[in-house]
Amino acid sequence: MNKEEIIAVQNVKFRYSNDGDWALNEVSFPVYKGEWLAIVGHNGSGKSTLAKILNGLLMHESGSVIVEGIELNNDTIWDIRKRVGMVFQNPDNQFVGTTVKDDVAFGLENNGIPREDMIGRIEDSIERVRMTDFLNHEPHRLSGGQKQRVAIAGVLALQPAVMILDEATSMLDPLGRKEVIETVRNLQQQLGQMSVISITHDLEEVTQADRVIVMNRGQKYAEGTPEEIFELGDELVSLGLDLPFTVKLSQLLKEKGVKLSKSHLKQRDLVNELWTLYSKM
Template sequence: MAKQLVALENVTYQYDDQTSPALKKISLEVFEGEWLAIVGHNGSGKSTLAKILNGLQFPQEGNVSVCGHSLSEETVWDIRKQIGMVFQNPDNQFVGTTVQDDVAFGLENAGVPQEAMKTRVKDALHKVKMDSFLDQEPHHLSGGQKQRVAIAGILALRPSIIILDEATSMLDPRGREEVIGTVKELKQQDRITVISITHDLEEAAKADRIIVMNQGQIHRQGSPEEIFQMDEELIGLGLDIPFPVKLGKMLRETGIPLTKQFLSEEELVAELWTSHYKI
């Protein structure tokens, strides 16, 4: 059984200027090597949940545990060492004049020796396929490349968990594909634990498990296949189901015999090609 890295028990949080809690008695677990997507419309509570996981906010009720540390004022810095966050706007994350300087920034702050730092920087950039951009100035990079460098900066610090906080929402389709592909490879090769906070269900479809948030509570959770069976329910919550799921549903309604629900265009095309010859 996979090791539990994160546990929330009956977590509640309310902002001073709001009449109802942003989170209401949330309980969940995250396991080592898992990719968990937390989805919901704006105001559903998912961003507040991300801040609590990283100790940027503390629950008013309930308990949070990360890698064996119970969240408190005394343990918050220990917890932040275990979690790296990639934020929405890649331009707001750069502090170095070159790609390698930027990846090295967090290591310098952590007091990592110079020789070890050089190795970690090159290794992290190699993992995200940006090692040929060592001396490139960040403003010359595309949005997707910038986010991959941001991920490298986190990998160099060797956290147990990476949180993507709407990390693809400002990218074009190619940039989103680059970032999601990078995360997928890291998870497969290095068993990186990923928590993706997003409203993009195409991104969430790549995860192992999805939690759907609504009005500060967990509305549903399950595998992508289980969650996308609630297509009309998701639309009612203000979410847009992935295009392959929509198209597959339309094809089934026209009488085309699909064997299952497909979460990617590639799988759907392969099934249609095979079905064509069966028919």
């Protein structure tokens, strides 16, 4: 069955000054409905610039970005933003309401959503991110993970076709990162058709993706499943990226003579294979 393309990025070029280097240089890729796409790269690779272009916060110099059949330009930018929501690195920069409920309502008011619809959307989105008990709390007094869940609720209430996480977990501790990623993954399973684009340098986060794009110096360096990307091994390290702990542990075990079938991305898969191997001894 053919995958349904929701975003088409074709030959996109962008630079921050007319005589500067290309921050993005002839970048092309699709985004499919319902998938989790991770875009990774070192600082300066172009991944965050790409996120801002997909949401219309920056306008590309050449090439095209088409979202649900609408080409991104100055005339369609607000139509695009209704379809592509973004959760930023620092949730404090997104908060405008004095309470969680007010903050989620803000985007809906800006988009002219009728009050009857707003009430239902606010309650639904906050419930989906498990923050119902904090409806009347001040967002700035929440934990890091809770703040990001509120930011996600604010985007979710707008019912976008695509949610972009722009380094949305980079300021969180490991528990907060896990909390946010699990929240978005659960939302995706509940909603079915929402696409997620995760802009990140955290390769542990990448293991959750369906597909991965590696950026390097403004260009697409590699594309594939997480398994295919992590097979690049030392190539990723040479690009300034690290490998997930379970991949590095798998490689070390194989170097020590443990006959693993592959380098595992997930801890439970590695544990299960080790259990299978040694339970037979």
